[in-house]
Amino acid sequence: MDLTTLTIAQAHAGLVKGDFTARQLAEAHLKAIGQKDGAIGTDDAGIHAYLEVYTDVLAQADLAQKKVSSENLLAGIPIAVKDNILIEGRRAGSASKILEGYVAPYDATAISKLKEAGAVFIGRVNMDEFAMGGSTENSAYGLTKNPRDLSRVSGGSSGGSAAAVAGNMAIAALGSDTGGSVRQPASYCGVVGLKPTYGSISRHGLMAMGSSLDVIGPVTKTVTDAEILFNVMKGKDLYDSTSIDLSVPQDIGKKLVIGVPTIMGIDGLDPAVVEVFDKAIDHFKSLGYEVKSIDLPNLEYSLAVYYVLMPAEVSTNLSRFDGVKYGAHKDGANLTEDYFLTRGECFGREARRRIMLGAYVLSSGYYDAYYNKANAVRELLKTDFAKAFAAESAGGYGVDAILTPTAPAPAFKIGEKVSDPIAMYLEDIFTVTANLVGVPAISIPAGEKGIDGVKLPIGIHLTSAHGREDVLFSLGKAFLGETNERV
Amino acid sequence: MITREDVEKLATLSRLKLSEDEIARFQGEMSSILAYVDKLKAVTGPESGPVMSVNRNVLREDANPNESGVYTRRLVDLAPDHQGDHVKVKKIL
Numbered sequence: 313m314d315l316t317t318l319t320i321a322q323a324h325a326g327l328v329k330g331d332f333t334a335r336q337l338a339e340a341h342l343k344a345i346g347q348k349d350g351a352i353g354t355d356d357a358g359i360h361a362y363l364e365v366y367t368d369v370l371a372q373a374d375l376a377q378k379k380v381s382s383e384n385l386l387a388g389i390p391i392a393v394k395d396n397i398l399i400e401g402r403r404a405g406s407a408s409k410i411l412e413g414y415v416a417p418y419d420a421t422a423i424s425k426l427k428e429a430g431a432v433f434i435g436r437v438n439m440d441e442f443a444m445g446g447s448t449e450n451s452a453y454g455l456t457k458n459p460r461d462l463s464r465v466s467g468g469s470s471g472g473s474a475a476a477v478a479g480n481m482a483i484a485a486l487g488s489d490t491g492g493s494v495r496q497p498a499s500y501c502g503v504v505g506l507k508p509t510y511g512s513i514s515r516h517g518l519m520a521m522g523s524s525l526d527v528i529g530p531v532t533k534t535v536t537d538a539e540i541l542f543n544v545m546k547g548k549d550l551y552d553s554t555s556i557d558l559s560v561p562q563d564i565g566k567k568l569v570i571g572v573p574t575i576m577g578i579d580g581l582d583p584a585v586v587e588v589f590d591k592a593i594d595h596f597k598s599l600g601y602e603v604k605s606i607d608l609p610n611l612e613y614s615l616a617v618y619y620v621l622m623p624a625e626v627s628t629n630l631s632r633f634d635g636v637k638y639g640a641h642k643d644g645a646n647l648t649e650d651y652f653l654t655r656g657e658c659f660g661r662e663a664r665r666r667i668m669l670g671a672y673v674l675s676s677g678y679y680d681a682y683y684n685k686a687n688a689v690r691e692l693l694k695t696d697f698a699k700a701f702a703a704e705s706a707g708g709y710g711v712d713a714i715l716t717p718t719a720p721a722p723a724f725k726i727g728e729k730v731s732d733p734i735a736m737y738l739e740d741i742f743t744v745t746a747n748l749v750g751v752p753a754i755s756i757p758a759g760e761k762g763i764d765g766v767k768l769p770i771g772i773h774l775t776s777a778h779g780r781e782d783v784l785f786s787l788g789k790a791f792l793g794e795t796n797e798r799v
Numbered sequence: 800m801i802t803r804e805d806v807e808k809l810a811t812l813s814r815l816k817l818s819e820d821e822i823a824r825f826q827g828e829m830s831s832i833l834a835y836v837d838k839l840k841a842v843t844g845p846e847s848g849p850v851m852s853v854n855r856n857v858l859r860e861d862a863n864p865n866e867s868g869v870y871t872r873r874l875v876d877l878a879p880d881h882q883g884d885h886v887k888v889k890k891i892l
Contacts, residue, residue, distance in 0.1 A: 417873040553857040616836040627813065634814070636888055641879035647889040648814075656816030664817075668809040669829055672801070675812075685839050692842070733828050734835055 315340035316480035320389050320537040323483055327380045327388050334380065334388030337483075338373035338432055341390045345435070345481045352438060353454035360456050361466070361475040363395055364403060365435040372432045379430030385540050387430030392437045392482035394473050397528065398517040399423050399433060406519050407451035408441045410658035411639040420517020421552065422486065422528050422545040429544050434482055437472030441660045442630065443493050443521045445469050446739040449730055450662045457726070458501060461766040464723040467497030467739075473531040474501040484541060485531040490522045491618055492718075492743025494529035495755035499718035499771025502757045504788070505531050506538040507743075509779050510750035511556040513542070514549030522625040523554075525618075525747040535756060535788035536795075542781060558779040564712075564786055570596055570774075571606035571700055571711030582721035588759030588770045589717050592791070596715070599790050606709045608696045611745060613689050618744040619737060620673050620686035627670025630663065665733070690748050697749045701777040712783045716742045718755040718771035722763075746775050754784040756791060800830045 315337050318326065326332055345365055350358015366372075369390070379387035393399060396406040398416035400423075405411035419427065426433075440450035448456040448471030456471040458464040459479035466475040470487025474497035477485050487494040489507035498505025506529045513528045520526060530541035548557040572593065593603050635641040635654030642653035659667070673682035702708025719739050729736045746753035753775040760767040772791075776783040789795070806826050810817045817825065871884055880887040 414877065417870060417877065553859050610842065613839060613842055616839045619832060619836050620839070631814075635879060636886060638877040639879070647891055650889065651814040652816040655814050656810075659815070661821075664813075664815050664821075665825055665828060665832075667813045667815065668806070668825065669832060671809050671812045672805070672829070672833075681840070682836065685842070686836075689839055689842050734831055737832075737835075 316344045318483060319533045320385065320483055320540050321534070323389055324385050324387075328382050334373040334377040334432065335370055337388060338369050338390050338434070341434055341481060341483070342369060344479075348479055349481060352456070357462065359459050359462070359475050359479050359481070360454060361392070361437050361472045361479060361481060362435045363405075363407065363438050363453055363472070366402070366433060369432060369434050376430040376432050384430055386426060386544055388432060389483050390432045390434040391426065392434055392473060392476040392485040393423070394470055394485070394487050395436045395439050396443055396488055396519040397423060397486055398519075402436070404436065404519070406442045407439045407453055408659065408663070409452045409640055410633045410635075410654065412658070414639050416517075418517065420528075421514035421549045423517060425545050425547075437476050437482075437485060439472055440469035440493075441663050442519065442626070443469040443488055443490055444626070444662045444666055446492070446496055446736050447724075447726075447729065448472065449726070450660055452660055455726060458723045460502065460768060461723065461764070463725060464768070465500065465726055467500035467719075467723060469493040469497075470505075470531060471497045474498050474503055474505065477501070477503045477531050477533060483533070484537055486541075487529055487531050488518055488521075489527055489529045489747065490525045491622060491747050492740045494531060495743050495753060495771070495773060496719050496739060498531055498755045499757075499773075500723035500769065502760075502769030502771075503531055503533055504535055504538050504757070505529060505755045506542060506781070506784070507746055507753045508542055508546065508781060509556075509558065509752045510747070511552075511554045512547075512558055512752070512779070512781070513545045514547070514552040514555045516549055516551035516555075520629040522622040522747075523629060524625060525622060527747075534794055535754070535785055535792060538754065538788075539781070539785045558781075560782060564782060567600065567602065568712040568783060568787060569602045569604065569710060570787070571604060571709055571714045573608045573611055573714065573716065574605050580720065581717070582761070584759075584761035585717045585719070585721060585770055588761075589772060592758045592772045593715065595791060596787075601787070603715070604709070604711065606700050606711055606714070608693075608700060608714075610689060610692045610696050614693060614745040614748060615737065615741050617686045617689045617693065617748055618740065619669075620682045621690065621748070623666040623670035624674050624683055625670070626663075626666045627668075627674065630659070630667055633659070662733075693745060694749050697745075697751060697775075697777075712776060712780070713787055714775040716773045716775075718742060718773040722761050722768035722770050742773055751775055751778055752781045752784055754788055756788045758791070801826055801833060
């Protein structure tokens with residue numbers, strides 16, 4: 313039996329039955345990494361998902377074995393962790409030179425919950441520096457390739473997470489999603505990516521990029537697995553005052569309605585994406601769901617709003633990296649020069665560009681024209697979504713979920729977009745809105761595009777109302793034909 | 800549009816040392832990004848201003864701190880330069 317192809321649910325069942333041990337499960341994944349991943353930053357033929365594979369994985373697995381029980385769904389499950397999530401005593405660096413040598417002094421809350429559940433951390437995986445990018449090409453340590461086609465990107469920023477899962481080098485992975493960073497790489501690599509409701513999973517111990525947008529999310533092989541991880545990690549946390557407890561509805565209790573926005577707001581959608589999307593609509597209809605058109609009048613402005621607010625928050629959050637408190641330090645003639653040299657030399661190009669853009673939109677002369685305007689339009693977007701999810705009797709569209717493609721095209725070629733930031737940013741056009749509005753969204757594999765003898769995965773994207781992850785799980789499982797039981 | 804002087808000013812505000820090549824490159828890239836986000840100007844409706852009143856402060860009271868010294872050692876040890884329980888920095892006055 314190939315243990316690396318198992319889902320969380322299957323591996324859990326096998327562990328409980330005693331078909332194999334947590335150690336055997338971990339060994340199988342370490343072996344797969346050894347065979348397929350290569351060494352990041354080199355020109356070998358590996359996938360390059362991992363920045364570091366931990367040396368104590370088998371010891372973790374032996375401890376986890378003691379927690380294996382029918383209730384403990386994650387005990388012994390090998391999980392990869394994005395490099396911007398802290399695990400006490402281990403390196404974490406957001407794939408940036410400026411955090412060279414940084415060792416996490418505490419556990420992220422999501423991590424302590426996974427530890428409690430007996431998950432096995434197999435290693436830390438690659439990403440775009442500080443989660444800025446859509447291809448992992450902005451990592452300071454080298455890019456992560458798409459397991460389906462090594463000449464293409466894995467997507468980003470959680471590209472290492474998606475490639476590790478798609479390449480069967482971890483059963484599941486944690487990513488973070490600020491504008492699509494879990495969902496877009498999941499779509500490119502053919503796996504499931506969930507961006508939960510803002511605040512539903514604590515941000516404590518997640519390195520901040522855009523604090524009003526960031527959320528930790530699972531990358532998994534199935535919707536059921538995403539639900540399992542979400543249920544373990546969610547909840548109000550003392551250490552993140554924006555975290556919330558979601559009251560989980562007991563039963564959806566009605567036939568779900570799916571809305572499709574009338575304006576997709578983008579030219580140049582890949583025809584294969586359109587075809588997969590149209591087929592997905594038909595599939596949902598054939599499953600008995602009502603699908604109807606809805607109008608989200610401000611949707612076309614989402615990406616512009618995002619590219620004002622996100623850099624503003626980035627410029628603020630990344631001001632803490634000064635070469636004094638932690639990480640790298642470049643020595644100059646005086647303290648000011650230390651700052652300039654450390655930040656100038658140790659932040660990559662994308663990070664520096666966004667820091668300066670943020671400083672621009674927050675500067676007194678442009679604050680109203682950009683930052684305040686973007687905040688006002690963000691409120692309009694929230695109103696649009698509230699109306700979409702409101703009952704028809706209350707003047708809304710009465711939909712339970714909104715369906716779009718996840719990305720305008722399948723995974724692009726390595727290097728294709730590095731010199732054109734706008735082209736790269738347009739990859740986020742369908743995903744950023746959920747972060748701006750704070751609602752949950754999921755990408756699920758829906759089809760493929762055959763090109764150069766390779767089948768490139770294409771995802772579809774479902775968005776639901778605040779705290780209604782249950783709607784996404786129900787629709788996602790139905791779409792993929794997973795047994796639709798609450799886990 | 801962004802001028803060369805704008806980029807230099809922003810780099811100074813952001814404490815980033817840039818090379819000559821980078822200044823030119825960032826000038827072009829940031830101009831194209833700002834040209835894209837300029838589409839926001841087409842949105843009519845509520846003008847800027849009300850944002851802070853929409854959001855509510857969720858910061859906790861500044862109370863119940865960690866026991867003094869619990870994290871000192873491991874945090875100080877992360878600093879590139881430190882001495883005893885202190886982070887060492889260059890003279891600023």
